Amino acid sequence: MRYEGPQSRRRGHPDEATDTLARGLGWFSIGLGITELLAGKSLARGLGLTGQEDLIRAYGVREIGTGLGILASDDPTPWIWGRVAGDALDLATLASGLNNRNRQMDNLLIAIAAVAGVTAIDIICADTLSRETRKPLRPLADYQDRSGYPRGLESARGAARDFAVPKGFRTTDLLRPFAG
Amino acid sequence: MRALVWHGTQDIRCDTVPDPQIEHERDAIIKVTACAICGSDLHLYDHFMPGMKSGDIMGHESMGEVVEVGRGINGALKKGDRIVVPFTIICGECDQCKRGFFSVCERSNRNKHLAAKAFGHTTAGLFGYTHLTGGYAGGQAEYLRVPFADKTHIKVPESLTDEQVLFLSDILPTGWQAAVQCEIEPTDTVAIWGAGPVGQMAIRSAVLLGAKQVVCIDRVPERLEMARAGGAITINFAEESVIARLNELTAGKGPEKCIDSVGMEAHATATLDSMYDRAKQAVMLESDRPHVLREMIYVCRPAGTLSIPGVYGGLIDKIPFGAVMNKGLTIRTGQTHVNRWTDDLVKRIDDGQIDPSFVITHRIGLEQGPEMYKTFRDKKDGCIKVVIRP
Ligand SMILES: NC(=O)c1ccc[n+]([C@@H]2O[C@H](COP(=O)([O-])OP(=O)(O)OC[C@H]3O[C@@H](n4cnc5c(N)ncnc54)[C@H](O)[C@@H]3O)[C@@H](O)[C@H]2O)c1
Ligand SMILES: [Zn+2]
Ligand SMILES: [Zn+2]
Numbered sequence: 001m002r003y004e005g006p007q008s009r010r011r012g013h014p015d016e017a018t019d020t021l022a023r024g025l026g027w028f029s030i031g032l033g034i035t036e037l038l039a040g041k042s043l044a045r046g047l048g049l050t051g052q053e054d055l056i057r058a059y060g061v062r063e064i065g066t067g068l069g070i071l072a073s074d075d076p077t078p079w080i081w082g083r084v085a086g087d088a089l090d091l092a093t094l095a096s097g098l099n100n101r102n103r104q105m106d107n108l109l110i111a112i113a114a115v116a117g118v119t120a121i122d123i124i125c126a127d128t129l130s131r132e133t134r135k136p137l138r139p140l141a142d143y144q145d146r147s148g149y150p151r152g153l154e155s156a157r158g159a160a161r162d163f164a165v166p167k168g169f170r171t172t173d174l175l176r177p178f179a180g
Numbered sequence: 181m182r183a184l185v186w187h188g189t190q191d192i193r194c195d196t197v198p199d200p201q202i203e204h205e206r207d208a209i210i211k212v213t214a215c216a217i218c219g220s221d222l223h224l225y226d227h228f229m230p231g232m233k234s235g236d237i238m239g240h241e242s243m244g245e246v247v248e249v250g251r252g253i254n255g256a257l258k259k260g261d262r263i264v265v266p267f268t269i270i271c272g273e274c275d276q277c278k279r280g281f282f283s284v285c286e287r288s289n290r291n292k293h294l295a296a297k298a299f300g301h302t303t304a305g306l307f308g309y310t311h312l313t314g315g316y317a318g319g320q321a322e323y324l325r326v327p328f329a330d331k332t333h334i335k336v337p338e339s340l341t342d343e344q345v346l347f348l349s350d351i352l353p354t355g356w357q358a359a360v361q362c363e364i365e366p367t368d369t370v371a372i373w374g375a376g377p378v379g380q381m382a383i384r385s386a387v388l389l390g391a392k393q394v395v396c397i398d399r400v401p402e403r404l405e406m407a408r409a410g411g412a413i414t415i416n417f418a419e420e421s422v423i424a425r426l427n428e429l430t431a432g433k434g435p436e437k438c439i440d441s442v443g444m445e446a447h448a449t450a451t452l453d454s455m456y457d458r459a460k461q462a463v464m465l466e467s468d469r470p471h472v473l474r475e476m477i478y479v480c481r482p483a484g485t486l487s488i489p490g491v492y493g494g495l496i497d498k499i500p501f502g503a504v505m506n507k508g509l510t511i512r513t514g515q516t517h518v519n520r521w522t523d524d525l526v527k528r529i530d531d532g533q534i535d536p537s538f539v540i541t542h543r544i545g546l547e548q549g550p551e552m553y554k555t556f557r558d559k560k561d562g563c564i565k566v567v568i569r570p
Contacts, residue, residue: 074447139402141541141562147409148384148538157411158366158390159533163524168279171363175483175510 018128022080025125026070028118029083033063047111048104049097059093062086080126087119182570183321184549186236189227192550197237200317200325205252208329210244210263214342215319217241217549217566218350219376219443220309220491222557228444228468229493231294231310240267240307241349242319243342249329256330263333265319265326266518267350269305272331283515288328289314298494303515320549322570334522337530343537343567344529347381351565352536353521355381355441358489359389360521361512362437369393371426371435371479372412373472374442375403377565378489380539382439383410388533391437395429397422399447402562406539423479434481443490444468456498470496477503488513539565546570 036043037060040053049056066086069079094112102108149156185195200209218241223229243264246257257263269288270277276284288305289295294312295302305327308318317325326332336345359382362370370386372379375398386394387410396407399418407414415425426435446469476486477500486509504511528534541564544552549568556563 139405139562140560141402143402143406143541143562143564144409146406146538147411148380148534148536149387149410150532150535153387153409153411156384156387156533158388160385160388160528161366161390163360163389165360165363166280166520168281169357169361169363169512171485171510175508 018125018132019076021121021125022070022076022129025080025083025122026067026076029063029067029070031067033060033065033067036060036063046104047094047097047108048102049093049108052093052096055093059086059090077126077129080122080129083122084119084126087115087122090115091119181322182546183237183317184239184546184553184568186224186232186238187234190225190554192225192238192553194547194549197321200323202248202250203325204327205250206328206330207250208246208253208257208326208333209248210242210265210324210326211247212242212244212319212322212324212570213262214244214346215239215242215321215568215570216346216349216351217320217553217556217568219378220350221553223444223491223493224310225553225557226445229310229491230298231312231315233311233315236308236310236315237317237321238308239318239320239324240309241346241351242307242324243336243346243349244319244324246329247323253330257333261333262336262338264336264345264348264522265307265324266332266334266348266353266522267307267309268515268518269307269314269316269327269332270519271328277331280517280520281514282517282519288332291315306515320546320568320570322546331519334519334526336526340526340529341537343540344535345526346567347377347536347539348518348522348525348529350516350518351377351381351539352525352534353518354378354489354516355383356385356521356525357514357516358382358439358441358487359385359391362386362439362485362487364389364391364437366390367392368437369395369430369435370437370439371395371397371476372439372441373397373446373476374440374490375400375407375414376441377539379403379439379441380406380410380564381536382441382489383407383412384534384536386437386439387411388528393429395426395435400559403559403564406564409538422475426479430481434479434484436481436484438476438480438484438486440472440476440486440488440490442472444470444492444496446471446490468492468494468496470499474498474500477507477509480507480509482507483509485510485512489516491515540567542566544568 036056040057044053066082070076097108181199183197246261268283270282270285271287274286283304285304289302292302305314368391370391372382394412396412397415404414552566
């Protein structure tokens with residue numbers, strides 16, 4: 001991470017747009033996770049997935065974890081791939097409701113379409129992040145001549161050995177070489 | 181006058197404020213000719229240090245010309261004198277000042293009760309640095325009131341330029357004290373975390389004091405380059421394992437002396453402990469991120485010394501104290517006792533051993549201050565040290 005601070009670019013992710021997208025997905029994960037956790041029951045009902053409440057809540061926990069991971073890590077790439085895997089699980093779960101007994105078929109189809117859309121975004125994001133180069137960034141300025149020693153580095157080495165460290169700052173005698 | 185004023189998290193503005201007045205007989209007022217932005221100011225900018233109030237004037241690295249003195253100055257200063265102002269305000273008379281432990285002066289903090297509540301005892305008053313340390317107006321302004329000015333100043337020879345002496349106010353003695361309290365032996369490897377201005381000064385100090393090897397750890401390429409120019413071997417922590425490299429450079433034994441010139445906003449690359457810290461900091465269960473401390477404790481050679489100029493504000497968590505104890509490490513830390521070192525350092529600058537102006541990368545006027553805080557914080561534009569000419 002070249003630039004510090006929560007809003008700034010991350011090291012090895014010179015592509016700011018993708019990093020912003022990743023952060024957005026992180027917040028999205030947390031939001032969705034909280035909804036799944038708190039409204040597991042009504043979600044299950046609305047999608048015709050009754051009986052799956054606990055599974056939905058567990059997915060909520062997973063989403064929150066992934067979201068935190070994306071936001072907190074210096075490198076969100078593995079976490080975004082984690083989202084892709086999660087999307088697959090979600091799709092599989094939703095697909096289990098695709099039967100003619102389901103009376104919420106319209107809702108379910110909308111949900112499947114939405115998840116498929118987000119999955120596409122996740123894949124694009126993860127793939128772009130994975131392809132970024134990890135090469136060290138080049139210095140932004142040339143400070144090779146800034147030694148700070150007017151008489152040069154070699155004559156600076158040990159030039160202040162004459163300095164007597166005051167008592168309060170000295171190494172304790174206990175830690176000095178023990179002569180016997 | 182104009183001054184850089186703190187209004188909230190990442191909100192510093194160039195405002196017009198009342199000129200400072202003499203408030204006590206030991207005060208002096210200086211017209212600021214140069215001042216600098218410090219890494220410590222970033223902790224305030226990001227609001228990691230508690231105790232700031234909207235309207236506080238920033239800045240603790242300043243110098244200028246005396247334009248007014250109080251009645252109690254007794255000839256120690258006069259109008260027209262050119263002084264550098266140490267960031268620690270000192271009375272010069274209390275027990276701690278007499279021992280030279282100026283940054284814990286017992287009298288200069290006018291909010292002693294706040295400091296005592298936070299730290300158990302009061303510490304010195306500091307310029308432009310939270311109400312815990314006195315809430316004194318800082319020097320990123322056209323004028324500065326210097327309390328206890330008869331003691332709180334550094335006189336500098338006319339032959340040296342402002343840029344050569346300005347950093348006597350803080351970062352040069354800070355880097356110097358960090359190295360001095362390591363009591364460097366000619367056989368020592370000194371590892372320095374952070375290649376910011378303080379780290380840069382610590383590198384030069386460790387080289388001058390005769391370390392066998394100086395190693396500097398950071399990840400900002402141009403800062404590492406400046407570290408190499410000063411004679412350090414560098415480790416980019418974003419690319420290599422700090423612990424493995426330090427052990428490799430010391431035949432597996434670890435550096436004898438470790439300096440933390442990063443402080444509480446340390447970053448780490450996707451390690452478990454850094455995520456833990458960020459999460460805890462986000463929900464305010466931990467105020468500081470001690471990643472560097474943990475690394476130092478782990479890699480330091482047994483019976484070695486940890487020197488910590490990097491600033492911490494409050495609570496840290498998951499410190500491997502078992503390693504500190506069993507390895508018998510010595511820990512030395514503190515705000516710098518600036519005036520304890522400055523007479524000697526003035527001589528070394530005058531003598532050509534060191535010219536601290538090497539670290540300056542940006543020179544601006546007060547109006548560009550707010551924008552430059554951001555540039556410095558984000559390490560954009562090769563920014564390492566900003567000097568302001570009000
Ligand atoms: N003790 C004192 O009296 C005193 C005086 C001045 C400054 N300080 C403190 O010293 C510290 C440094 O000040 P500065 O002006 O150089 O600030 P800075 O912010 O410019 O420098 C800090 C550097 O540390 C680097 N860093 C971040 N995480 C790191 C890690 N895990 N490992 C290695 N390097 C890492 C950053 O990239 C940056 O270059 C700050 O905490 C400041 O408050 C203390
Ligand atoms: Zn400072
Ligand atoms: Zn005192």
